[in-house]
Amino acid sequence: MFSRVASWIDRKAVRGLLAGVVVLATVLLGPFALILVAVGPREPLLFLLGIGGVAGLIGGATRIWLGPRFFALAKCARVVLATLVAAGVVAAFLAAFALPGNVYWATVAPLVGVAGLLLLAGSVTGTGPGPNKSSKPTPLRGAA
Structure with a gap:
């Protein structure tokens, strides 16, 4: 199953779509993550959330x-x-606790979390050579 996800993720069109999600997440959630990193000394849990996002x-x-x-x-x-x-x-899904609920669902954090889960599943194992689907009959050895 993981190899199928990996082969799907590594298609050019899907990679382009995921790259768009990353750009959108960087523009919309990147500053939020950097702000959370900046408040680190006062709020360690928010600091960890920001580090996870970055x-x-x-x-x-x-x-x-x-x-x-x-x-x-x-x-x-x-x-x-x-x-x-x-x-x-983890940071994308835990952002629901850092943001009010109506703001969390208005951001792209849930979309980024789901896209991250797909990336994670596609990073477990690569696409293997697959099973041998040869239609050739096996040669008879020793038959004379």
């Missing part, structure tokens, strides 16, 4: 930019990027 934007943009080359990275680099995306997903 990390998610960076991880998501990198995953989309790399496309299928993501799976050619070293395992530790893939884990770091997937962790950044996961932090962003």
